[in-house]
Amino acid sequence: MDEKTAELRDIFVETTGSDTVTENQEESPGSLADEDREGDEARVRELVGMMRDRYEFASDRSNPELERVVELYYDGADDAAIAEALGVDEDEVFDARMDVHLVRESDREAPFDLDDLRSLHVEEVPLADRAERLDSDEPTVARYTEVVEADMESTRANDRFRDEFDELLADADLEGGLTADAHEDGLQEATEDMETDVSF
Numbered sequence: 001m002d003e004k005t006a007e008l009r010d011i012f013v014e015t016t017g018s019d020t021v022t023e024n025q026e027e028s029p030g031s032l033a034d035e036d037r038e039g040d041e042a043r044v045r046e047l048v049g050m051m052r053d054r055y056e057f058a059s060d061r062s063n064p065e066l067e068r069v070v071e072l073y074y075d076g077a078d079d080a081a082i083a084e085a086l087g088v089d090e091d092e093v094f095d096a097r098m099d100v101h102l103v104r105e106s107d108r109e110a111p112f113d114l115d116d117l118r119s120l121h122v123e124e125v126p127l128a129d130r131a132e133r134l135d136s137d138e139p140t141v142a143r144y145t146e147v148v149e150a151d152m153e154s155t156r157a158n159d160r161f162r163d164e165f166d167e168l169l170a171d172a173d174l175e176g177g178l179t180a181d182a183h184e185d186g187l188q189e190a191t192e193d194m195e196t197d198v199s200f
Contacts, residue, residue: 040168044070047161051100055153058146059095061088069096074169094143098150101162108151110144112136118148 079093112134120130131141
């Protein structure tokens with residue numbers, strides 16, 4: 001430290017009463033991420049409540065349990081894992097998912113044409129007759145009827161509930177893996193036509 005620097009330091013210490021330039025930062029009582037998460041949870045709670053008021057639910061799960069189903073679904077849990085977390089069987093989880101319009105693509109893989117089932121459902125054809133016309137059994141037809149009904153309800157609501165769940169709970173995936181994949185795809189496309197001629 002030269003004489004000029006020492007002199008400036010002495011003036012600083014005399015003026016401030018401290019020999020450190022920065023003060024310790026106090027820990028924040030919370031973060032924006034915590035606040036965002038709380039806000040998302042509150043909105044999921046509100047959406048589930050709105051859906052219960054609007055639709056006739058097939059499951060006996062409470063609103064907090066349905067909220068948990070939504071959260072676990074977006075965490076990537078399958079029905080077996082959700083059932084274990086809630087202490088219920090997988091059929092109840094399936095009913096709960098249909099209630100809140102969370103239909104997986106695999107749910108639509110029926111052994112018959114779902115358009116035919118949709119028509120029979122709209123015409124209110126009895127379950128036994130549906131099964132006969134579709135050459136299937138009643139439990140199978142009943143299960144896929146739930147899928148059809150969930151999709152129809154969602155479509156009539158312009159997919160608003162499903163879309164908002166996506167917006168609230170799928171962000172982490174978008175910011176993580178999906179964004180990274182998109183970035184890598186973009187890099188790959190950008191470099192596909194580039195010639196590489198590197199010699200060592």
